[in-house]
Amino acid sequence: MxxxxxxxxxxxxxxxxxxxxxxxxxxxxxxxxxxxxxxxxxxxxxxxxxxxxxxxxxxxxxxxxxxxxxxxxxxxxxxxxxxxxxxxxxxxxxxxxxxxxxxxxxxxxxxxxxxxxxxxxxxxxxxxxxxxxxxxxxxxxxxxxxxxxxxxxxxxxxxxSLGVVEQTTEWTDEWFDFDTEEPREWRDNPGRTWYGDERVSGTLWGGCFSIVKWHLQTDRYLPEMDELDGSILALETSEDVPLPREVRYTLRTMGERGLLERFDGLVVGRPQTYSPGLEWEPPGDYGEQLREAVLSVLSEYNPDATAVFDVEFGHAAPSVPLPLGARATLDPSAEKVRVA
Missing domain, CATH: 3.40.50.10740 (Murein tetrapeptidase LD-carboxypeptidase, N-terminal domain)
Structure with a gap:
């Protein structure tokens, strides 16, 4: 439960x-x-x-x-x-x-x-x-x-509550220069991408992809699996900018252990694609590759789940302080994310 x-x-x-x-x-x-x-x-x-x-x-x-x-x-x-x-x-x-x-x-x-x-x-x-x-x-x-x-x-x-998480008109993943205080360059928001057509509500669990991965690896602080039944998984990839295949592999292991199927929905934050000292060059379509990686696993292990991508939470700006443990509703027909 x-x-x-x-x-x-x-x-x-x-x-x-x-x-x-x-x-x-x-x-x-x-x-x-x-x-x-x-x-x-x-x-x-x-x-x-x-x-x-x-x-x-x-x-x-x-x-x-x-x-x-x-x-x-x-x-x-x-x-x-x-x-x-x-x-x-x-x-x-x-x-x-x-x-x-x-x-x-x-x-x-x-x-x-x-x-x-x-x-x-x-x-x-x-x-x-x-x-x-x-x-x-x-x-x-x-x-x-x-x-x-x-x-x-x-x-x-x-x-x-946060209420409806409205789409922002602009976004950026540029690093802010504290020495010059120059404004960052903002880009037009291309919008969100939805998967599935079922309206779902559930408790938010998850957060930063790297941290979720650590908790899966240590297996010391995970809740009992039935406590996640009907929840909504929230993931954002942070300034680590992981390879899409790494995200796919981790979600696949969640699927193999019977964990991914527990969630009725998935909320993915707009990915950060820049970080000083990053060891690889993310492609211009990194967000699309990430989405495809996630959907390839979701379609196999939890095809009935509702998912929404490029939501305003995580490391890209601007971001909402998405509350873990709060109840969220994903409504594909209205294209709305509401957090109670």
Missing amino acids: SRVPTAPPPLEPGSRIAVVAPSRPIDESKLDRACSRLRETFDLDPVVFETARREWEWLSDNPRARAEDVMDAFEDPEIDGIIATTGGDDQIRVLNYLDPERLTANPTRFYGYSDNDNLRLYLWNQGIVSYGATLHPTLTVDPEIHPYVERYLRRAFFDD
């Missing part, structure tokens, strides 16, 4: 929001900029916890301390929300030090994505909805917060 996590209460203007670094830290200038935007744009009071001030070398050596900071933030009655500084590549090391009772005793809205999807999948198992945003890049890039980002982040902070 599908589990339905509960969303912690929304924040209010003036609420205190803890800033923690369960993955990596960010430099002082980015931290200051993001905290200023929390205050000035959203009227929130950021409280910077110890890990957010630490250097990466210390955080790397102290996964237990990172877990402790998160739990302290959950337990603090003065804290109404918690936001991660940024992502990284090792947060799965932190999960072993978490005490689920300390998290569930005081459910609090947690915001993070990318490497923080480790913690978000852990929270899913504890019945806690969490939201996909971080200080960096969500609140640091661009000369001003993109109106689309602000609209949905405001809902994630203060509302009970």
Whole structure:
């Protein structure tokens, strides 16, 4: 039977929001900029916890301390929300030090994505909805917060649901240059691609493809398979820009273990296609290749599922803070994605 996590209460203007670094830290200038935007744009009071001030070398050596900071933030009655500084590549090391009772005793809205999807999948198992945003890049890039980002982040902070995830008119996967502060080049949104014609609703599970893959490989933090029955799988491929065949292979293994068929729907984020230092050159039709790879597996293992591609969540901008654990509805006839 599908589990339905509960969303912690929304924040209010003036609420205190803890800033923690369960993955990596960010430099002082980015931290200051993001905290200023929390205050000035959203009227929130950021409280910077110890890990957010630490250097990466210390955080790397102290996964237990990172877990402790998160739990302290959950337990603090003065804290109404918690936001991660940024992502990284090792947060799965932190999960072993978490005490689920300390998290569930005081459910609090947690915001993070990318490497923080480790913690978000852990929270899913504890019945806690969490939201996909971080200080960096969500609140640091661009000369001003993109109106689309602000609209949905405001809902994630203060509302009970995101509502309809509207299509943005423009998108980009360019890196923002903090030295020049030059605006990024935005492209017209080509729209979404739908597969299947059945309207489906279910609890969102998944997140960053790399993190989902780690959880499949370790098999330590996966829910019982029947808890995913009727859920909706959310996937986005991050700045790793994995080869489409790698995505296909991973989904195929999910199919072989009887996991892929549990989901009634699939939401795939618009893929990021650029990252500094990327070891291969993604082709211009990377998004199409990715879609074909996913559909080739879905058609074999779960042909009745409804899927939608190029939805605004993940690492390409602008992005909505898609909440894992919330109930989503995919409506192909109306071409709408709604998140309750």
